[in-house]
Amino acid sequence: MAGLILAFMPLGVSAYSRRLLIEMLIWAVYAMSFDLMLGYGGLISFGHSAFWGTGAHVVGIFISKGVALNFWVILAACVASSLVMAVVFGFFVMRTSDIYFTFVTLALSQALQVLSIKWTALTGGIDGLSGIGRPFNLTGVGFYYFVLVFFVLSFLFMRWICRARFGRVLIGIRENESRMRALGYNIWAFKYATYVLAGVFGAVAGFLSAYHNRFVSYEDYSFVITGTALLMVLIGGKASQTGSLVGSVFVLLLYRLISTYTEHWLLVVGIIFVLIVLFARQGFVGYSMELWKKLGYDGIIHR
Numbered sequence: 001m002a003g004l005i006l007a008f009m010p011l012g013v014s015a016y017s018r019r020l021l022i023e024m025l026i027w028a029v030y031a032m033s034f035d036l037m038l039g040y041g042g043l044i045s046f047g048h049s050a051f052w053g054t055g056a057h058v059v060g061i062f063i064s065k066g067v068a069l070n071f072w073v074i075l076a077a078c079v080a081s082s083l084v085m086a087v088v089f090g091f092f093v094m095r096t097s098d099i100y101f102t103f104v105t106l107a108l109s110q111a112l113q114v115l116s117i118k119w120t121a122l123t124g125g126i127d128g129l130s131g132i133g134r135p136f137n138l139t140g141v142g143f144y145y146f147v148l149v150f151f152v153l154s155f156l157f158m159r160w161i162c163r164a165r166f167g168r169v170l171i172g173i174r175e176n177e178s179r180m181r182a183l184g185y186n187i188w189a190f191k192y193a194t195y196v197l198a199g200v201f202g203a204v205a206g207f208l209s210a211y212h213n214r215f216v217s218y219e220d221y222s223f224v225i226t227g228t229a230l231l232m233v234l235i236g237g238k239a240s241q242t243g244s245l246v247g248s249v250f251v252l253l254l255y256r257l258i259s260t261y262t263e264h265w266l267l268v269v270g271i272i273f274v275l276i277v278l279f280a281r282q283g284f285v286g287y288s289m290e291l292w293k294k295l296g297y298d299g300i301i302h303r
Contacts, residue, residue, distance in 0.1 A: 003152075010144040020256065022144050022212055024248050025151040027232065030205035031244035032158050033198045034229040039238035040162055041194040042174035046226055047105030050089070050112050051082050051199045053221035055206030060129035060216030061122060071135040078207045079200060086199030094192045106223065113221035128217030132210055147208055154201055159241050161197070170194060171239070231269075235276055237283025246284050 006025075010018045030052060037043040058078040062068045068077070093104050116123045123129065138146050161167055172180045173187055181187050210216050219225075228251065236247025254272065258265035276283075 006148060006152075010141050015140070018140065018144055019212075020252065022147050024245075024252055025144075025147050026205055026208045026212060027228070027248040027252060028245040029151055029154045029208065030202055030225075031229050031232040031236070031248050032154060032241050033201035033205065034226070035233045035238060035240070035244050036158060036162070036198040036201070037194055038230070038233055039240065039243075040167055040170040040174065041191055041198075043191060043195065044102050045093075045105040045195075045198075046102050046223065047107070047109030048198070048202055048229060049221050049223065049225035050105070050109035051086065051202030052206035052209070052225050053109070053112060053116065053218075054078075054082055054085055055203030055208075056210040056216045056220040057116065057123060057129075057206075058203075059207055059210035060124075060132055063132050064124070064129040065122070069133075075207070078203055082200050082203030083196065086196040089199070090192050090195040094188060094195060109221055109223070109226070113218050116218040116221055123216075123218070126218065128215055128219075130215045132214040132216065134211050134214070143212070147212070150204065150208055154204065155241050155245075158201065162239070162241070166190070166193075231273060233283075235273065235283055237285035240283070240285045243283050243285035250284070 010021055013021075033051075034045070034048050037045055037048070055078050058081055059074055062074045062077060068074060089105075089108055093101055093108070096104050117125055119125075134143055135146065136142075162170075169180065169185055169190055173185070173190060177187055206220060209220070232247030232251050233244060234247070235250055236245065237243030251269075254269055255265070258268045262268065
């Protein structure tokens, strides 16, 4: 049912509504990648925007600087660069834990943001890179389905990963790391793999965002990008791909709706977020599942 809704949703709606739907799908991919670390691995990264920004900049640099225009070459470069970066960054950040992990990841993303501002010849500096053409000259509904394909593939892959043995071990590590270590699991290796996977999918979201906005700037590395994903995961529900989608829809609609009526919309969003954390810590999906279980319909809803 959900697949049919996503497939037919862009038909007959305005260009603005279609653009909003595309943004929801892109952010859902990014939120799912963030949730892979937070919801399953118990890793709180404040620097996940490093991967979004890298994915976006690969597109911007390749197209604006004439390095390559072929979509598949750019996609391969995006995946390869984010994979290498995640492997290298992960080697260092995974040697820290708790609050130190959080702030080391933040420091790395901010370093990349400064590099993006200073390296004007490559990144355009504060002006960014514009004039990014969309792949295969897709526009409107066609581009929506292009993004939808990436969303569905990302959703299915991460859902498969999280429901497989790898995901179950991650949940075990999150809940009781000492016990999983006693059982013989390599805790560091599982967390490292999670960080790398999350980084690659985070870069894919940035890759799609660059094509969607046709513009890339140093702001793609900002903490706001990471903070938005954190909001989406906590509001939608941790350890749930569906929750990431629900969270992205809710947060983006909230941003658009409230900002229309007041310039203090961030304050309103903050209050709503606090209320949700206080009274529905499981997020929308978790709270809905709990409610349905109480009503005796626990076999109907699955994450």
